[in-house]
Amino acid sequence: GAVVSQHPSRVICKSGTSVKIECRSLDFQATTMFWYRQFPKQSLMLMATSNEGSKATYEQGVEKDKFLINHASLTLSTLTVTSAHPEDSSFYICSVGEGAYTEVFFGQGTRLTVV
């Protein structure tokens, strides 16, 4: 199965700054990657679908100008949280899959804390 590496695993940033999170598919060429966010004791919420070579597709209620997604290659997608605020503090997780009816592989997640 696919191995997904996410970096950094933890980041603390000041309010108003931007933070970039990388998601790499190490052994699988991923035309599509997914970004999720998880608040404590809550379910994983799909934020956006990252499409290689084209614009990301955002879920309703997710600000595309705040959460910038770039999927420039088949092995790398990045999520940039711009002008971060304390309410953006959360656990961000990326995932890769081979299509419907197959398992999905997740990165280890990034714990973002905005102070």
Place this chain on the structure above:
Amino acid sequence: SQKIEQNSEALNIQEGKTATLTCNYTNYSPAYLQWYRQDPGRGPVFLLLIRENEKEKRKERLKVTFDTTLKQSLFHITASQPADSATYLCALPNSNSGYALNFGKGTSLLVTP
């Protein structure tokens, strides 16, 4: 709206017993359903996938059932071990986003020796 509901309360069982976790869904007609395990501070790990035309699926000590009439899946861990302690997530295909998944909140399982 679409909902995936899992037991919100933690499930505590004794080692060796069978753990049974429930997933109920509404406003879905899923072609398949998946179960994942999530440890604290980590991403989910895939356990089992069951298709709508399958009643039951097994993998080692794990068993999943899928009742599309009741709109329910049951997840069983037999001969449970302390290492099985984790949060278990039920997931259904996101109807709007290709093969992305929608997740329930998960059920926390604690297996005590």
